[in-house]
Amino acid sequence: MVVPNFNKERTLRDCLSAVYAQTLPPAEVIVVDDASTDRSRQIAAGFGCTLVAFPTNRGVSAARNAGAARATGDVLFFVDSDIALAPDALAAAVRVLEAHPDCGVVQGIYDLRPLYDDGPVEAYKTLFEHYWRRRATGVTTSTMFALTAVPKAVFELVGGFDERLRDAEDVEFGTRLPRRYEIRVSDEIVGRHDDVDRLWPYLSELFRRAVTYADAVVAARWRRSPVETEAEERQPHPVDLGSVVGMGATGLAVAAMPLVFVTPWLGLLPVALLTAAVVADRDLLAFALRHRGPWFLVYATWLRLMTHLTEFVGMGLGVCAALVRRVRADRSRPVSLVSRR
DSSP: OEEEESSOHHHHHHHHHHHHTOSSOOSOOEEEEOSOSSSHHHHHHTTTOEEEEOSSOOOHHHHHHHHHHHOOSSEEEEEOTTEEEOTTHHHHHHHHHHHOTTEEEEEEEEOSSOSSOOOHHHHHHHHHHHHHHHHTOEEESOOOOSEEEEEHHHHHHHTSOOTTOSSSHHHHHHHTSBTTSEEEEEEEEEEEEOOOOSHHHHHHHHHHHHHHHIIIIITHHHHOOHHHHHSSBOOOOOOOHHHHHHHHHHHHHHHHGGGGGTOGGGGHHHHHHHHHHHHHTHHHHHHHHHHHOHHHHHHHHHHHHHHHHHHHHHHHHHHHHHHHHHHHHHHHSOOOOOOOO
């Protein structure tokens, strides 16, 4: 069990208590502390687990890689330090790997209830994560490493996480997983997550992840040669059409709002676009209505549109930055001169 941690003294005790309460006890528990400035290291030391302490902050990719390098078992189970696993999570992960020998990654889902209920932002985020992860149960195409098991041989074959990335590193990992390995989601592997609970930190995290995702995953399609594409390397996972429609419609709606000053009739365009975004998210919003009621539905609809707008801007900037770098790289390549006969 590998637990990357940075300043999570609030949740680390609950996380490790759940780890040590597993019905299938982990062979070893490795906490990698990424230069925390709170009491995280003292808390970890109280559990008697192996503690790897970084002198400087290096990011979650480096923390997970260090934990994997220290581990001696055949299966690596990664769980973030703000998640408390259900008692049979580890046993369920082992069952899935044993039942599906071609499975290279098995990942769990978040419980519908957060670890601590800290308000509407966290309630929305937890509901959203639960909905999308549970909908992906079975064989899927992308990797998320908040609560995930990987055979160590597969992890080493992929090469671990790209330590240059501090966001979207888990998604990028999956793009390097050879095609012969399945990626699975199991709703028997469950954890309660203490998610972000304030609006600005939530949107800031979303923006950073969108920028990184655009470069590390979307723009990576352009950088692959035909040989790499036809080889064993896994293709980036397909986009979710509903999310793309929602993101694009919301971004275009905001861009079209000044048109109302040209003629009031053009004000119908952003209204139509926002309506399209809501329709694209109708299943998620219906899920929110069933579990949280009509008032939360109104809030979730507003926050979903804010999410789409943030992702639209972040993805746009990330793709533009990647395009600029590609143009500069093409211009800097030496031109080979071939003499004519």
